[in-house]
Amino acid sequence: MEKTLNGIISSALDGDRRSLGRLLSYLEEDPIKTSIIINKLISRSGKGHVIGITGIPGSGKSTLISKLITSYRREGYKIAVVAVDPTSPYSQGALLGDRLRMQEHATDPNVFIRSVSTRGLKGGLSLAALAMIEVFDAMGYDKIFIESVGVGQADVDIMYTAHTLLVVTMPGVGDEIQALKAGVMEIGDIYVLNKSDKPEAARTYEYLDFAIESGELRPKGDWTPKIVKTSAIMGKGISDLIKNIDEHYNYLVKSGLYQEKVLIRRKFMLKLLIEKIFLDKLDNMYLENKLPDIGESEDLYKVAREVIREIANQI
């Protein structure tokens, strides 16, 4: 028997993990259901500490999260993970493998891990991922990790999503100029040099240090970005990383930025919702061959505006 959406929400709130799993699936299906779910839950959310993790593929993001979970579980926190992996542009399928690195927590009832694929988005975060954070927050999860796809320089959506953003890198991946480039190397609150047991770690650390010291463009407030050396597999540097994350948390709370970041995250979710509603309609029109033919004397901008109006009328 299929439960109603309200029934599923209330049993998820009562701690039924299966209902929570199902509820998260609705967020991947359609924007209307997503809106209904968020409406019901948003008054309960806004407390959870959202920790974003981004960085190049293979830098050890998932393994790092797994170690952070171990530490936070010792302190009694309830943990959720939203792990994003890319969708294949060819088959639309995805191999979601982040969970594999976190399997030591698989049967801990206070850890909930959910994998999502980007589903065609260009490496950023989907509406579903943002909505999942909101739901986990409402369900009382204290630390919510969001692991983005390791696409590197362009992956800055996560900046609007997380309270505390970790950018993970590793030794031997480019020189000083690489570290100075715009994009992902400007957005971190904490830079993690993982696999720091490897040769070249000292040099990569220097590059990072130089890039961050000279990075005065970004309004950082009173927070100076930190660099932490870790070796996730060996469990080294994890307590130092936790200490820095906690310091950042305290800084956010004290400065009032904590609540501000919740509002920024929700505004970003709204933007993704609008995009999703609009683009779904546009895709349908295109696939059903309902977009107008272009005559030689046609004003393209005018045609585009007419199509936009037509879509707006359908919504």
Added chain:
Amino acid sequence: MERTSDILKGKRIKVLVAKLGLDGHDRGAKVVARALKDAGMEVIYTGIRQTPEMVVEAAMQEDVDVIGVSILSGAHLSLMERLMKLLKENKMNDIPVFLGGTIPLPDIPKLKELGIDEIFLPGTPLHTIVEYTVKAANRRRK
């Protein structure tokens, strides 16, 4: 072949592929995972040395449509009995489970009796597994 994503329109098929038990031979599981991905499904791969408890938890958190298990250790009867029991206890026995690996023919009726939906022996063409998975997911959703 028609893409599964087209068949389901927005509701993409999610499959959990797991290696149950202590053998570390995961080539088969990885090949199947890749084939399902290439057919347009979202595949969660949890790696080797999984317990039935871990598989059930992963299936619950990920809300998967189908569970695929690979066992080459010979312990399939006891492992699958435990898995199917746990699925039932968690009211998740509506999720179709398929099993692949070195399964002796005389064990197949016993496994079917446990509620395992389909058993694939070595040499099964990948498209057979893909077609089965699409059908199983659709059957459950109806």
